[in-house]
Amino acid sequence: MEQVVARENMLAALKRVERNGGAPGVDGVPTERLRDQIRVEWSRIREELLQGTYRPQPVRRVEIPKPGGGKRMLGIPTVMDRLIQQALLQVLTPIFDPTFSESSYGFRPGRRGHDAVRKARQYVEEGYDWVVDMDLEKFFDRVNHDVLMARVARRVTDKRVLRLIRRYLQAGVMLNGVVVATEEGTPQGGPLSPLLANILLDDLDKELERRGHHFVRYADDCNIYVRSKRAGERVYRSVRHFLQERLRLEGQRGEERSGPAVEAAVPRV
Incomplete structure (x- = not known):
């Protein structure tokens, strides 16, 4: 202090x-x-x-x-x-x-959105042309404070x-x-909020790396690049399970009824 x-x-x-x-x-x-x-x-x-x-x-x-x-x-x-x-x-x-992942780009010194776009393009050009869009913003109203603070305390x-x-x-x-x-959730809007989000989601980044996935995360926007729609749906279910079990991020009520956000990737400028 x-x-x-x-x-x-x-x-x-x-x-x-x-x-x-x-x-x-x-x-x-x-x-x-x-x-x-x-x-x-x-x-x-x-x-x-x-x-x-x-x-x-x-x-x-x-x-x-x-x-x-x-x-x-x-x-x-x-x-x-x-x-x-x-x-x-x-x-x-x-x-x-x-200590953060090389695939994490949001709110980090020396890293920009253009770097994330460039990496995403590279994955698409390599044949990973289906993208799993993990809308992590939906989870942040339900962040467990104990889980987050345990990661800060490391x-x-x-x-x-x-x-x-x-x-x-x-x-x-x-x-x-x-x-x-x-009682739960991380208020988005203060200077500290993006770092706390990156600290919590670094566990997700490391898990995706361990599994060998190709992904780009910019703050609460995480895209995972795969070779087929079937692979994307499988990854979506698996990652959602990880978020719920390891990070205790449950998402919003009713959100589980929506289908996996898997679509053909289109390179963006």
Whole structure:
């Protein structure tokens, strides 16, 4: 935790949060007033972080349209909590990122969406021209906090950091002025969310590698490339079973009634 609250790390986090901007959280404080808030409150908050007693505020629930239709639910933390999450992210990324799969491209330093597209094209050109689309976004409202935290604890030993991350997971959501508890799921919208998703899904990546599958994962979008529709349907069922049994990701109610998302792959620009 000392690394997290170190002056240099916090200054870098502050610059990133200010650069990213974004809407206020439940306290209504905009990014432009974050420095004023720091001057008034940071001494107390820093001490609480070091003592392991800091408690994040609930996130503000918002819906944003997805490019392909539908809506994505986001949880917007307060700017102070975005600052703390960003500081955590800067310390945790060098610990976890080097251990991640080469087939994981989303929200990782030095990796871009174009790299994922290039790899997908390569698989199609090699004859793996059927794609299994594992829509992992559907699973994230059901993430088991104990399963996720066990994976974070593999490389993080500071109990204060582990406690803080769990408190972010359980901070609750503000809906119509009422705080609703979050017993499961990972709120998507804070700086730390993509890293936590990658930590959890790294087990899936490693399992796919162990089985010798050709795949590309960009955050919660995982495509597995196979040679036939029958192989794709078999892989879909097998991977779904792994998600349920090993990661305890159950998906949304009713989602199990839909058929496997297996289709002929089309190279995209």
